[in-house]
Amino acid sequence: MTAVDRPRLASLMEREEQRFVREHPRSRELHERARRTLPGGVPMHWMTKWASPFPVFVESARGAHFRDVDGHEYVDLCLGDTGAMTGHSPEATLAAVRRQLERGITHMLPTEEAAAAAELLATRFGLPEWQFTLSATDANRFALRLARAITRRPKILVFDYCYHGTVDETFATLREDGSVGPRRGNIGPAVDPGATTRVVEFNDVDALDRALAAGDVAAVLAEPALTNIGIVLPEPGFHEALRRLTLENGTLLILDETHTLCAGPGGYTAEHHLAPDMLVVGKAIGGGIPSGAYGFTAEIAARLATLTTLEDIDVGGIGGTLAGNALSLAAIHATLEQVLTPDAYSRMVPLAQRWTEGVERVLAAHAVPWHVTRLGTRAEYHFLPNAPRNGREAAAASDFELERYLHLAALNRGILLTPFHNMALMSPATTADDVDRHTAAFEETISQLVAVA
Numbered sequence: 001m002t003a004v005d006r007p008r009l010a011s012l013m014e015r016e017e018q019r020f021v022r023e024h025p026r027s028r029e030l031h032e033r034a035r036r037t038l039p040g041g042v043p044m045h046w047m048t049k050w051a052s053p054f055p056v057f058v059e060s061a062r063g064a065h066f067r068d069v070d071g072h073e074y075v076d077l078c079l080g081d082t083g084a085m086t087g088h089s090p091e092a093t094l095a096a097v098r099r100q101l102e103r104g105i106t107h108m109l110p111t112e113e114a115a116a117a118a119e120l121l122a123t124r125f126g127l128p129e130w131q132f133t134l135s136a137t138d139a140n141r142f143a144l145r146l147a148r149a150i151t152r153r154p155k156i157l158v159f160d161y162c163y164h165g166t167v168d169e170t171f172a173t174l175r176e177d178g179s180v181g182p183r184r185g186n187i188g189p190a191v192d193p194g195a196t197t198r199v200v201e202f203n204d205v206d207a208l209d210r211a212l213a214a215g216d217v218a219a220v221l222a223e224p225a226l227t228n229i230g231i232v233l234p235e236p237g238f239h240e241a242l243r244r245l246t247l248e249n250g251t252l253l254i255l256d257e258t259h260t261l262c263a264g265p266g267g268y269t270a271e272h273h274l275a276p277d278m279l280v281v282g283k284a285i286g287g288g289i290p291s292g293a294y295g296f297t298a299e300i301a302a303r304l305a306t307l308t309t310l311e312d313i314d315v316g317g318i319g320g321t322l323a324g325n326a327l328s329l330a331a332i333h334a335t336l337e338q339v340l341t342p343d344a345y346s347r348m349v350p351l352a353q354r355w356t357e358g359v360e361r362v363l364a365a366h367a368v369p370w371h372v373t374r375l376g377t378r379a380e381y382h383f384l385p386n387a388p389r390n391g392r393e394a395a396a397a398s399d400f401e402l403e404r405y406l407h408l409a410a411l412n413r414g415i416l417l418t419p420f421h422n423m424a425l426m427s428p429a430t431t432a433d434d435v436d437r438h439t440a441a442f443e444e445t446i447s448q449l450v451a452v453a
């Protein structure tokens with residue numbers, strides 16, 4: 001296949017839409033009711049992005065599967081875009097959460113679980129001190145504030161097409177002329193991100209060198225591998241250069257492991273022996289209970305201790321009444337200790353490999369020139385013959401119409417992929433049979449797509 005036959009794609013999409021509407025009368029009813037009070041019929045606007053004419057309403061979810069209100073069972077390879085990477089409602093997390101629910105959910109005082117959770121994070125990620133938030137977004141925002149306060153520098157640096165949650169400074173992109181502007185879709189930015197942010201392409205060491213040389217960048221905030229424009233892996237030597245250049249220029253290095261936790265129990269950082277100044281993690285660490293955390297070195301901890309006075313410690317732009325609540329901490333402790341264990345990874349990684357090989361087999365059989373990239377327990381296919389080197393290359397290959405068709409066809413065959421790109425994530429509860437169901441659905445979909453292409 002050299003190019004997608006667009007009229008063929010449109011008619012296949014129409015067929016899948018009709019099938020979806022026919023098979024989901026109850027979801028449709030609930031959506032119509034919800035539309036009266038919820039814009040788009042959803043509790044958060046991006047939930048309209050699913051490829052189906054209206055979203056599937058969930059009746060229940062457990063492990064690697066969920067059931068919708070029309071009685072269909074799905075293999076969940078989206079897993080709440082990593083929030084449920086543990087599998088839905090894992091037993092150990094449930095038990096800890098139930099116990100904590102009976103003993104108070106939030107009281108603005110520490111529990112024993114706080115230290116226990118921090119100790120597990122310290123061991124996994126090699127950073128000694130931790131703070132807790134309700135989301136990875138907040139952890140990133142707070143890490144950036146602290147970096148600016150410590151270094152007394154105004155700017156931050158991110159890689160093009162990064163995503164770090166709804167953090168204002170990070171919704172920046174490189175324009176054609178090399179200047180920085182708001183990312184497409186940026187809603188109501190407080191200031192032009194060109195004023196706060198430098199952006200360089202991932203894997204471009206020379207550009208990074210130039211961008212840090214002015215000495216005004218407080219921190220580089222980076223995913224160790226990009227995961228939010230499809231997976232873009234670092235090239236050999238990139239992380240060594242990133243660490244060397246940040247140290248040489250007095251810039252802090254913050255690694256956001258929220259998604260790259262898929263690389264191993266201590267994320268990409270532990271797997272590849274990286275040494276950031278700060279590290280952010282969220283989503284999966286609480287097994288789905290809202291949680292986030294940021295860790296830092298002893299040196300950063302010492303500098304933080306001098307930043308504020310006791311009298312002002314609650315008004316510094318870092319906090320949140322529910323941050324560090326007892327329920328989140330009980331969930332994090334149980335999830336790290338008993339669910340996202342090294343043993344679980346030793347089962348999840350081969351399943352992601354199996355998924356990759358299945359997709360590659362189908363693509364080869366139909367001469368479809370797309371590339372599959374895997375990072376630990378996560379894998380994705382790009383509409384490109386080779387792995388993208390940076391965010392721009394990955395973004396240039398995106399194809400919204402094609403992606404929607406593939407997602408809806410998968411959904412109609414009992415498979416949920418993330419709505420944002422072509423990603424599959426394995427949980428400790430995922431089985432080889434679940435993976436093979438995806439391969440079979442992908443085979444059927446691709447053969448229909450190429451039939452007259």
Ligand SMILES: Cc1ncc(COP(=O)(O)O)c(C=O)c1O
Pocket residue numbers: 081135136137138140163164165166223228256257258259282283
């Ligand atoms: C790398 C990364 N960091 C942070 C976040 C923000 O997570 P949350 O939306 O849970 O705050 C995301 C969300 O997708 C992410 O991919």
